[in-house]
Amino acid sequence: MVGLVEGMVYAHKAGLDVGLFISAISTGAAGSKSLDVHGNRILQRDFEAGFYVNHFVKDLGICLKECERMGLALPGLALAQQLYLSLKAHGEGNLGTQALILALERLNNVSLENTGSSKI
Numbered sequence: 001m002v003g004l005v006e007g008m009v010y011a012h013k014a015g016l017d018v019g020l021f022i023s024a025i026s027t028g029a030a031g032s033k034s035l036d037v038h039g040n041r042i043l044q045r046d047f048e049a050g051f052y053v054n055h056f057v058k059d060l061g062i063c064l065k066e067c068e069r070m071g072l073a074l075p076g077l078a079l080a081q082q083l084y085l086s087l088k089a090h091g092e093g094n095l096g097t098q099a100l101i102l103a104l105e106r107l108n109n110v111s112l113e114n115t116g117s118s119k120i
Contacts, residue, residue, distance in 0.1 A: 002080055004034050005101045008042065012112050019043055038098040045113055047095040047102075054093035057084045 007030075011021035022039040025031065041047075060081040067074050083103045090106075092099055105111050 001034055001038070001097055001100050002076070002083065004032070004038065005042070005104045008039075008101065008112060009104045009108055009110060012110060012115060013108065018112060018115055041096075042098050042101050043112065043115070047092075047099040049094065049096035051097050052093065053084055053087045053095055053097060053099060056097050057081065057088055057093070060084065 007025070008018050008022070011018045019040075022035065022043070026035050026039070037050075060077065063077060064074075064081060067077065083100060084097070086103045086106075087093065087095065087099055090102070092102060095102075101112065
C-alpha cells in the first residue's frame with residue numbers, strides 16, 4: 001500500500017493523470033491486487049473500511065514486537081506502522097487502509113482530491 005500511494009502522489013506531482021498512470025502500470029510487473037482493489041477507490045476518495053486502520057496498526061505492532069523478539073530488522077514494516085499511526089493521530093483510525101493516501105498527501109502538501117483523473 002505504501003508503494004501504491006507513493007506512486008500516486010509521484011504521478012500527481014509530476015503532472016500526470018493519476019487514473020491513466022494507474023491504468024498503465026496495472027497490467028505490467030507493477031500490477032498488484034492492492035492496485036486493482038484500491039487504486040480507483042483512492043481516486044474516488046472512498047475510504048470505507050474493508051480493514052480498519054485501527055486494526056492494522058494493532059497488527060503491525062504485534063509484528064514489530066515479534067520481530068524484536070526474533071532479532072529481525074524490517075524497517076519497511078516500522079515505516080508503514082508509523083504512517084498508519086499518523087492516521088490514527090488525525091482521528092482516521094476507522095477508515096480503511098487505503099486512507100494511507102491521506103498521510104502521504106499531508107507529508108507532501110498535495111491533494112489528489114478533485115484531480116479530474118480518468119476512471120481506471
